[in-house]
Amino acid sequence: MSFLSKRFRELLSATLPGTDNEVVKGRSYKRFRIMLGSTMFIIFFVPLIIATGLSIVEHKKLLAQEKEEQLLWQTQGAQKTIEAFVHELQSMVKFIANEYSYEELLDQGNVSELFVNLKKQYPSFVDLGVIDTHGIQKKYAGPFRLQGYDYSEQEWYLKVLTKQIFISDVFMGYRNLPHFVIAVSNKLPGKEEYWVLRLSIDSETLQKYIATISTKASRDIFLVNNQGVLQTNSTIFGKTLEKCPIYRGHEKSEYLIQPMEYEGSNYLRSCIHIKNSPWILGIFKHDYTDGTKWSSFLYRELFILVSCTLLAVVVIIQVVNSISDRLRQDGEQRNAAMTEAEHSNKLASIGRLAAGVAHEINNPLAVINQKAGLITDLLRLSEDFKYREKLLSSVDGIQDSVERCKVITHRL
Numbered sequence: 001m002s003f004l005s006k007r008f009r010e011l012l013s014a015t016l017p018g019t020d021n022e023v024v025k026g027r028s029y030k031r032f033r034i035m036l037g038s039t040m041f042i043i044f045f046v047p048l049i050i051a052t053g054l055s056i057v058e059h060k061k062l063l064a065q066e067k068e069e070q071l072l073w074q075t076q077g078a079q080k081t082i083e084a085f086v087h088e089l090q091s092m093v094k095f096i097a098n099e100y101s102y103e104e105l106l107d108q109g110n111v112s113e114l115f116v117n118l119k120k121q122y123p124s125f126v127d128l129g130v131i132d133t134h135g136i137q138k139k140y141a142g143p144f145r146l147q148g149y150d151y152s153e154q155e156w157y158l159k160v161l162t163k164q165i166f167i168s169d170v171f172m173g174y175r176n177l178p179h180f181v182i183a184v185s186n187k188l189p190g191k192e193e194y195w196v197l198r199l200s201i202d203s204e205t206l207q208k209y210i211a212t213i214s215t216k217a218s219r220d221i222f223l224v225n226n227q228g229v230l231q232t233n234s235t236i237f238g239k240t241l242e243k244c245p246i247y248r249g250h251e252k253s254e255y256l257i258q259p260m261e262y263e264g265s266n267y268l269r270s271c272i273h274i275k276n277s278p279w280i281l282g283i284f285k286h287d288y289t290d291g292t293k294w295s296s297f298l299y300r301e302l303f304i305l306v307s308c309t310l311l312a313v314v315v316i317i318q319v320v321n322s323i324s325d326r327l328r329q330d331g332e333q334r335n336a337a338m339t340e341a342e343h344s345n346k347l348a349s350i351g352r353l354a355a356g357v358a359h360e361i362n363n364p365l366a367v368i369n370q371k372a373g374l375i376t377d378l379l380r381l382s383e384d385f386k387y388r389e390k391l392l393s394s395v396d397g398i399q400d401s402v403e404r405c406k407v408i409t410h411r412l
Contacts, residue, residue, distance in 0.1 A: 041312065048312075063294055071270050074283060074285075075283055093182055093184045111140070114128065126142060126177075128197075136149070137149045164184065165183070168278065170229075170241065178240050179203055180231075181198055184196070220236045259287060267286060268287050358410070368398065
């Protein structure tokens with residue numbers, strides 16, 4: 001504003017009387033117009049930009065928070081669904097192990113009948129086996145010939161002996177197809193030895209559960225183990241048993257929700273460990289920037305910004321032109337007033353000069369007129385002499401000339 005004040009003073013000085021260069025005046029008005037318009041545009045546009053930026057930042061935070069809340073809700077729902085499935089399997093296996101004794105399960109007829117009944121309720125069951133205290137599968141019901149196989153060195157077998165009940169990772173095993181094992185160990189009566197009841201379940205069961213909880217809001221949802229091996233198919237990372245290093249080693253019970261970039265796309269990911277299982281639930285969904293809400297918001301902000309800018313430009317141009325025209329008119333009126341005042345001052349100066357000149361001339365004229373009258377009086381009082389009449393006539397001429405000078409100075 002101080003700069004505008006300076007430019008306004010320069011503009012006024014350029015329009016004062018004595019500034020006869022019209023080009024200088026025009027340039028001054030043009031510079032003033034440009035600076036006034038620029039200042040008004042900055043005063044309007046800077047707050048608009050700041051407000052738009054703050055609006056975008058706040059809306060970005062709200063969208064990100066909304067996405068995180070939706071992802072958390074979906075993760076919690078999926079976690080509960082899978083944990084309920086795991087709990088159901090564990091309860092079923094515990095019930096069978098408690099309902100049937102080791103001796104009863106060594107009867108092939110009982111094992112086959114039990115497997116048929118289980119298969120009716122859970123079609124995804126692959127087979128059922130009873131393993132003795134040495135890790136040898138004593139009885140088997142299923143489509144493969146696995147009776148008599150030694151499981152004593154299998155990881156799941158060693159863990160079920162220490163944990164009593166255990167769900168394994170998805171692996172290929174002797175069947176050469178992806179499956180996982182749920183096993184329970186029971187102590188032989190009166191002995192410190194344990195036998196194991198094992199159920200194999202097709203990995204497609206996990207895939208079906210994942211499909212039931214998948215929604216259009218999710219880009220990808222899958223299960224992975226602590227080593228980063230996929231337990232179900234993933235639309236981003238590949239098929240079951242392929243590597244997925246992003247989720248490796250997440251064994252914590254709290255939810256992990258964070259943004260990330262993968263192969264040039266922005267995602268919001270979450271993961272949580274499924275209780276009583278080796279699995280980690282992973283959910284990917286597109287970042288808020290890929291959503292229609294964010295795009296429509298940016299379009300609206302851009303439209304508002306462009307509209308306000310165009311409107312501001314039109315209004316500023318009108319205001320600047322109005323102010324500049326008013327200043328030009330005021331300057332012209334001021335110049336006219338100053339010119340008229342200057343002319344009046346000149347006339348007054350001439351009047352004062354004329355009065356002074358008349359006064360200075362009238363003084364000696366009065367003396368001349370007085371002396372001429374004195375000469376006339378002396379000539380009339382004196383005796384006649386040769387040139388008396390001629391002198392009187394000359395004195396009369398002098399007095400006539402003095403009167404004529406008085407008339408001239410009076411007119412002046």
